[in-house]
Amino acid sequence: MIVLLFGPPGVGKGTQAELLIKKYQLTACSTGNILREEIARQSELGKTVRQYLEQGELVPDHHLFTLIERFIGTHRKNNMLFDGFPRNLNQATVFDTLLTKVDLKLDVALELHLSEDEIIKRLIHRRYCSTCGRTYNLLTSPPEKDDHCSNCGSSLTPRSDDTEAVIRRRMNVYVEETQPLIDYYKNKYIYHQVSAQGTQNEVFERITPIFNGHID
Ligand code: AP5
Numbered sequence: 580m581i582v583l584l585f586g587p588p589g590v591g592k593g594t595q596a597e598l599l600i601k602k603y604q605l606t607a608c609s610t611g612n613i614l615r616e617e618i619a620r621q622s623e624l625g626k627t628v629r630q631y632l633e634q635g636e637l638v639p640d641h642h643l644f645t646l647i648e649r650f651i652g653t654h655r656k657n658n659m660l661f662d663g664f665p666r667n668l669n670q671a672t673v674f675d676t677l678l679t680k681v682d683l684k685l686d687v688a689l690e691l692h693l694s695e696d697e698i699i700k701r702l703i704h705r706r707y708c709s710t711c712g713r714t715y716n717l718l719t720s721p722p723e724k725d726d727h728c729s730n731c732g733s734s735l736t737p738r739s740d741d742t743e744a745v746i747r748r749r750m751n752v753y754v755e756e757t758q759p760l761i762d763y764y765k766n767k768y769i770y771h772q773v774s775a776q777g778t779q780n781e782v783f784e785r786i787t788p789i790f791n792g793h794i795d
Contacts, residue, residue: 580605580658580793581683585666585757586691588635588749589702591775591782593714595691596662598783603794606657608650610643610664612712619709633739635748637756640669648677655681658794667756671763686793688764689786691775695750702746706735720779 580603584592593609600607614632617625624642631638647664665671678684693701704717708728715722715735723729740749764770773785 580687580790581661581678581685582659582687582689582790582793583661583665583685584689584691585663585760586775587693587698587753588746589698589705590691590693591701591779592662592691594779595775595782595786596660598779599660599786599790602787603658603660603790605660606654607660607662608647608654608664609662610646610666611662613646614638615709615712633745635740635745635752637666637752640667640673643670644673644677647674651677651681651683655683665760668759668763671760685764685767685769687771687789688760688767688769689771689773689789690761691782692772693775697776698750699743699746702741703743705738705741707738707741708733708735 582599582605584596584599586592593611596607596609599605611632614625614628618629618632619625628638628642643664651659661674665674675685700718701716704719706715706717706722706726708714708731710733711728711731713728713730715728722735726735727733728735740746761770761772771789773782773789775782
């Protein structure tokens with residue numbers, strides 16, 4: 580099974596990905612996490628892409644294709660979940676080509692949907708551990724100890740792209756670049772939309788019936 584989660588910034592893709600990985604033993608590719616790791620270790624790629632993430636712009640496609648081709652090559656025998664790739668029509672068509680090359684195809688393209696007000700509330704209250712990558716929410720899933728990661732003890736901070744101005748830019752980029760994927764995947768009969776309103780578990784319960792129909 581190969582599945583894709585997409586949706587606007589802060590809708591809960593990463594949160595649901597974690598739950599889905601555990602339930603279905605999926606091998607996950609989160610391009611946002613991969614790029615943040617590259618930035619944290621100051622690799623050449625990290626230095627190149629940093630400005631794009633900080634400004635809420637998409638990283639140029641060719642950087643993503645190298646990462647994705649390597650990921651598919653390594654994990655082609657596993658059930659895979661993609662979180663945050665593809666994000667535009669060019670990425671979607673290249674993704675199909677890369678999968679076809681190794682006799683695979685995308686089974687589910689699932690869009691999470693939420694009102695803009697709720698998205699901004701979730702992102703303003705998100706806290707992030709730059710050491711282990713765990714995400715919290717001060718309102719709905721706070722750490723055990725104020726401002727410290729419950730997993731590794733490091734200090735928690737807002738993500739650098741979670742300022743109100745950059746959130747607005749990311750939302751516009753989503754509408755302009757990523758929303759056209761809805762029609763692209765509708766035409767392939769693999770598109771599903773799920774409401775991301777409610778608790779993490781309520782959202783998860785809406786997604787699992789869709790995945791159950793595709794698990795090998
Ligand atoms: P990425 O990291 O993918 O960012 P994003 O798409 O903007 O999504 P987020 O990670 O902000 O949110 P999310 O939907 O995962 O929500 P989360 O689960 O954290 O990408 C970052 C950047 O990398 C891009 O802007 C771009 O520059 C670059 N990039 C990445 N992929 C690229 C690509 N393919 N091409 C080009 N550039 C690319 O939840 C948010 C908050 O809400 C958390 O605090 C969480 O605890 C809370 N929450 C979650 N679910 C619930 C719930 N049900 N109820 C209450 N709170 C909840």
